Amino acid sequence: MFRNALRLPFKLLGIPVSLDVSFLIVLPLFAFLIGSQLPTYLQLLGVRPDSRLLEGYTPYLLGLLAALGLFTSVVIHELGHAVTARMYGVETREITLWLLGGVAQLSDMPRTRGAEAVIAIVGPLVSLALSGVFTLLRGVLPEAAGWQFLLGYLAFINLSLALFNLLPALPLDGGRVLRSLLALSRPYLEATRIAAGISRLIAFALGLLGLLVFNLFLVLVAFFVYMAASSEAEQAILSEALRGVRVRDLMTREVKSVPPTLRVSELLQRMLLERHMGYPVVEDGRVLGLVSLENLQGADPEAPIFERMGKLEAISPDASALEALKRMAECNFSRLVVLENGQMVGILSKTDLLRALQVRMVGQTVLPRSGWR
Template identity: 55%
Template sequence: MLQRGLPLLRLLGIPVHLDLTFLLVLPLLAFLIARNLPLYLELFGLPQDPGLLQGSTPFLLGLLAALSLFLSVLLHELGHALAAQRLGIRTQRITLWLLGGVAQLERIPREPKKELFIALAGPLVSFALALLFRLLRQEAGTLGFLTHYLALVNLVLGLFNLLPALPLDGGRVYRALLALRHPYTRATQKAMGMSQAVAVALGLFGLMVFNPFLVLMAFFVYMASRAEAEATLLAQALEGLKVRDLMSPNPIALPKDLPVEELLRLALAHRVSGFPVVEEGRVLGVVGLEGLEGADPRAPVGRYVQEPLALSPEDSALKALERMGERGYARALVMEGDTLLGVLSKTDLLRAFQVRLLGLTSLDKEGGAG
């Protein structure tokens, strides 16, 4: 759902990125805090200090508060990352964006106790920060506002993330608790159902109170919960499978000067949609039907060759699918050194996913019946 964004820094060895939406929301959030500064001071029981309410001071204070909020979000995500690290799971990156932050782990553990440990680490960091700023709070001036504000927002951040909706921490906690009694696939499906119910309720509440941020968050939760569930099912269905298990071995290799019309005849005869292209035993690339729209039938296929994505036969099927998705490739060549072993297409991967998912669903039903 998120792009990698702009590299910012490395924190304890973890890359931190800024999504472009962060750069848009930061000044907006600073403006909203500055505009409502008198209301905040009243809420916190602080004096309406004229020095805080005049000139550019409210916006500067709002900008400082907004940056402090995102720093709190970063520490929240760092809590997840360090908890995952203790379990031997690497964090690929932390991204700050429009709605907060995301710690992208290389995998989500399917052991319920491990998922609980990682999921609860973030809210615990937020609650610890809320307590810290409450103990340090001042009763006037800039520090008075900031300490009260950060105590409140960290408390809200921790509580909001405990809503039982994926991909929020509470959704992961809910799924982990379900997985103590149900197969992981069934637990994920149940958690997705709860997530979408929470998203609808959150969206309706946002409409009732005219809060577009809550409506946007509800939409994000609804869509992200579906993506989370699909990714989890995909990872489980392809677990244990390697590229060599799914590839089509000994593919038909075409010379680069073969006419396109001959390629089309071969595709129809052999029911394949792509071919490797070779010259004197050296792999030049791959050509697929999707890249031949509008092609001259008499032109050589070498004119339409695409740079190949090379996979090892020992790569996992899931890693292969991820790499093909990142590059936008419909197929990859399976290579061992300079030797072409086979072709792996997305169709091969999706067929394996469908077959394995049917098997997992059958096992879930059998387990549920007992």
């Protein structure tokens, strides 16, 4: 999802944390906006003005601390989702901070009825708890204007974060709760379609409100909700269509490979004759990498292909077809080498997956669910 994310050199509760490029842009922007509007914030939060807070770079330092506190709160919010998902046996691949907050990328969503609602609702509850903690600290700590501002701001922003996430729109937590509750009495795919439809209506309302009050950020959020809701619906269709299908069911077992010493011109000729656009590069039974037509662009025709081959992306034959499709999308690869016990047993292309997807989707319209194996 976030191809330009910078992974931090530590993990939280065993979960990698990354910063998207958009976060690196929005953090100083938030710091500037908060700092430049500090007198307004002091008035809204009921903080007694202190002229020292408005001198020199102090407002922008406070703005930076407030922005860092906001995004730290977002990480804790996402950790709440991750810890709860772990209780259902679902791991979190990564937590990413970006322009509009944070995203906990779960490896899967548990199919236990109501589990998605439990995982989703924990996020707003964590934010509400943080708001309460900051409010309590504000009443306990000395009434220094700087501390009063920071604690008051973080209490308010966490309360806002909790309430906003409770909106019944995918991919917000409220939308996931709505889908999970709908799925208690109807198929998951139908529940997703209904929730996505409601999400689009809410996105349209948010966008209209943003235009009326000239709030660009609200318009941006509305656009994100609309696009993400459509993506959720598509993902549900993919999950349903490919459920139960394994990589070994779709992979090509008779794999044509090439040696690393083969020249670029010879490989191009072979591609033309065999109508293959990619090959595993194999030496002494060991897969070194993949070489595709894209890797050969601008190459010296006499150069050996090992100089142009790409990174090896492998997958187990027992992995789900949906996982393979996700891997291809994340890595921007069109094929995966299938390895079992370190040996190549097949290759899976995006064409294989799309063909299976088309057949399964057509089959769902003409056969009962029990008719598929």
